[in-house]
Amino acid sequence: MKVLITGGAGFIGSHFAKRMLDAEDIEQVTVLDALTYAGHRTNLGRAFLSPKFEFVHGNICDVHLVNEVMRGHQAVVHFAAESHVDRSLKAAAQFVETNVHGTQNLVDAAVRHHIERFVHVSTDEVYGPLLNGEATEDFPLRPTVPYAASKAASDLVARSAWHTYGLPLMVTRSSNNFGPCQNPEKIIPLFVTRLLRGEKVTLHSRGQHVRNWLHVEDHCAGVELVLRRGEPGEIYNLGGGTDLTSKELTGLLLDISGADWDAVTYIQDRPSNDARYALDWSKACKQLGYQPVRDLGDGLRETAAWYRDNPDRWAPLTTSTVVPVPGPGAATLRTVQEPHHV
Ligand code: NAD
Numbered sequence: 001m002k003v004l005i006t007g008g009a010g011f012i013g014s015h016f017a018k019r020m021l022d023a024e025d026i027e028q029v030t031v032l033d034a035l036t037y038a039g040h041r042t043n044l045g046r047a048f049l050s051p052k053f054e055f056v057h058g059n060i061c062d063v064h065l066v067n068e069v070m071r072g073h074q075a076v077v078h079f080a081a082e083s084h085v086d087r088s089l090k091a092a093a094q095f096v097e098t099n100v101h102g103t104q105n106l107v108d109a110a111v112r113h114h115i116e117r118f119v120h121v122s123t124d125e126v127y128g129p130l131l132n133g134e135a136t137e138d139f140p141l142r143p144t145v146p147y148a149a150s151k152a153a154s155d156l157v158a159r160s161a162w163h164t165y166g167l168p169l170m171v172t173r174s175s176n177n178f179g180p181c182q183n184p185e186k187i188i189p190l191f192v193t194r195l196l197r198g199e200k201v202t203l204h205s206r207g208q209h210v211r212n213w214l215h216v217e218d219h220c221a222g223v224e225l226v227l228r229r230g231e232p233g234e235i236y237n238l239g240g241g242t243d244l245t246s247k248e249l250t251g252l253l254l255d256i257s258g259a260d261w262d263a264v265t266y267i268q269d270r271p272s273n274d275a276r277y278a279l280d281w282s283k284a285c286k287q288l289g290y291q292p293v294r295d296l297g298d299g300l301r302e303t304a305a306w307y308r309d310n311p312d313r314w315a316p317l318t319t320s321t322v323v324p325v326p327g328p329g330a331a332t333l334r335t336v337q338e339p340h341h342v
Contacts, residue, residue, distance in 0.1 A: 007080030092146035179216035207247030214240025215294035
């Protein structure tokens with residue numbers, strides 16, 4: 001099987017591309033990535049040494065390029081996206097362009113090239129906030145922020161290609177990922193790198209927002225199961241088993257970093273900071289044998305150690321620039337290092 005991976009120079013896509021290269025039955029792995037601020041060739045590392053690997057620098061919104069690149073592949077795994085909620089509060093149109101238009105472009109080409117397996121990688125954020133209970137795959141989509149709205153729209157665009165043209169397409173919706181190679185704008189690498197530099201970290205409001213944490217390798221294992229065994233037309237939630245408030249997560253990161261609560265500053269909440277996301281992922285367990293295995297504490301320690309040992313990979317990405325954030329909290333000026341979303 002020849003697999004085309006979009007967004008493979010980003011955090012999750014790069015782990016997945018290396019995983020695919022390790023699989024004996026995979027003949028070729030092609031990564032298509034625009035190398036935005038979030039994409040780095042270094043994330044792919046050893047992939048460049050493999051004769052099975054090809055890297056194409058390009059944009060999923062480029063109709064001609066996507067058509068050319070997809071030719072000869074049997075499977076597509078679509079990770080490419082604008083993925084950071086805080087950025088979507090300032091530049092929502094770019095999220096619609098990449099996440100919605102880009103996805104339409106990919107599924108159009110996939111139909112044209114008779115792609116046999118297409119996995120569209122989505123997020124639990126499309127379900128919106130849940131005060132209690134857990135979202136199953138048939139739960140209504142109630143996204144609140146531009147990032148989640150653009151991902152929900154792209155889910156629907158992707159699924160329309162299954163309904164209309166019979167493209168054998170599966171959607172995965174996962175909870176928050178963590179692990180090495182994540183851009184330091186996201187909460188875990190942001191806090192770890194700030195603590196490594198002896199700087200303070202900031203918690204929105206009282207740090208009460210709840211998220212479910214999934215190690216990136218567990219997520220990639222789930223995506224591979226869906227690629228190989230998923231039923232076309234189906235959606236699979238991929239969760240991680242560990243729900244934490246952002247304050248609880250901060251406590252774990254302080255412990256790992258040898259810092260105390262003096263390193264924490266509380267700031268005004270950002271617009272639409274969803275109180276809680278929660279997934280029911282029993283369908284993927286029962287139907288595909290999905291089971292996350294990575295221990296949260298071990299995974300966080302290993303992740304923190306990776307950032308400690310690889311400053312060249314994140315230090316150049318953490319220049320502070322003051323940017324205004326529109327919306328109800330507009331009075332606040334925050335640095336690009338300060339805001340985070342969990
Ligand atoms: P990321 O921001 O680290 O990587 C995104 C990659 O897409 C980058 O390499 C970037 O260069 C590339 N890209 C962006 N626009 C592109 C375009 N127009 N054409 C081609 N490439 C483009 O994101 P991530 O955290 O690895 O997330 C990957 C996918 O998983 C996204 O679809 C995201 O919505 C989804 N997801 C992420 C999480 C998480 O916790 N990070 C959780 C659930 C779902």
